[in-house]
Amino acid sequence: MMDWTDRHCRYMHRLLSRRTLLYTEMVTSPALVRGDARHLLRFDPSEQPVALQLGGSDPVELAKAAQMGADAGYPEVNLNCGCPSDRVQSGAFGAVLMKQPALVAECCAAMIAAQPAEVTVKCRIGVDDQDPEEVLPEFLARIVGAGVTRVTIHARKAWLQGLSPKENRDVPLLDYDLVHRMKGLFPNLHISINGGVSTLEHAKELLDAGLDGVMIGRAAYHNPTDILQAADAVVWGEDMGPEPVDVVLQMRDYIEAHMADTTRGGGKLMPVVKPMLGLFAGRPGARQWRRYLSENAHLGGAGWSTIEDALAAMERTAA
Numbered sequence: 001m002m003d004w005t006d007r008h009c010r011y012m013h014r015l016l017s018r019r020t021l022l023y024t025e026m027v028t029s030p031a032l033v034r035g036d037a038r039h040l041l042r043f044d045p046s047e048q049p050v051a052l053q054l055g056g057s058d059p060v061e062l063a064k065a066a067q068m069g070a071d072a073g074y075p076e077v078n079l080n081c082g083c084p085s086d087r088v089q090s091g092a093f094g095a096v097l098m099k100q101p102a103l104v105a106e107c108c109a110a111m112i113a114a115q116p117a118e119v120t121v122k123c124r125i126g127v128d129d130q131d132p133e134e135v136l137p138e139f140l141a142r143i144v145g146a147g148v149t150r151v152t153i154h155a156r157k158a159w160l161q162g163l164s165p166k167e168n169r170d171v172p173l174l175d176y177d178l179v180h181r182m183k184g185l186f187p188n189l190h191i192s193i194n195g196g197v198s199t200l201e202h203a204k205e206l207l208d209a210g211l212d213g214v215m216i217g218r219a220a221y222h223n224p225t226d227i228l229q230a231a232d233a234v235v236w237g238e239d240m241g242p243e244p245v246d247v248v249l250q251m252r253d254y255i256e257a258h259m260a261d262t263t264r265g266g267g268k269l270m271p272v273v274k275p276m277l278g279l280f281a282g283r284p285g286a287r288q289w290r291r292y293l294s295e296n297a298h299l300g301g302a303g304w305s306t307i308e309d310a311l312a313a314m315e316r317t318a319a
């Protein structure tokens, strides 16, 4: 998720769950091919498995970008066919690609041919006045024909005119049934569902009903502990992740290394702290934790001791 699932966020999420698949923010293929690839592709090895999400619609450029992702160590490269923002529409990628399944198939085939990482797709059920019952099976058949074996379906349409990106995540109705029917039509395609899942229990129900995966976006960001700490246990029958306070303590080396790093993006506490703000959501002292960090993490001199102070402020309230 743009501006949210950056490498700091993913590093912390991985501490909570070893098994869940994490995704980068969308990186556009022009930005990657012509821009600062080292910065855009940067991740910590402990984040694995982590998938690189690409935005684009030029097969040659996407193939090159996928190759760069694979070279950097990403085991999966995901093509975004779901983002409705204006900026993305003007570049002819994201959700508008639901209208061009043949081009998407061409892009996927080129990406698959160019490099060894698995190529996956994230899509909507349709856009604008398209009939999802018609276009979604056709879209899936096309990408399967191109060699894609895994897809994530955001189970609502996107309206490319008239709704903001934010509204496009809530306003169009969710149609989970259609996604379940796609699993029936494409039994060999690994289908993950996305949209509106805000508890692990709900995710488990969807898996038990036959879907292969569940992608959780906003809830995992806002309530990382509730979604991720028990994910390995509930979904894979493995051990629970650590308590949030232990996650904070396990972040210490990472944070101190980040603070000492003077290259681009380093040296500032706030970017690392931002995804940590929700760690204690719903738990005693959560508000104090969030408030203390929001008020202090951007100040000059902020560092690990700021986090210790936030923990202390939280514990005082909780006691």
Ligand SMILES: Cc1cc2nc3c(=O)[nH]c(=O)nc-3n(C[C@H](O)[C@H](O)[C@H](O)COP(=O)(O)O)c2cc1C
Residues within 6 Å of the ligand: 001, 002, 003, 004, 024, 025, 026, 053, 080, 082, 083, 122, 154, 169, 194, 195, 196, 197, 215, 216, 217, 218, 219
């Ligand atoms: C701040 C923000 C940024 C997002 N950026 C992306 C993105 O880069 N790529 C993408 O495929 N979806 C992106 N999304 C959409 C989410 O991945 C997801 O499809 C949507 O929020 C619905 O799932 P949820 O109800 O679990 O949040 C973003 C959502 C938010 C809130």
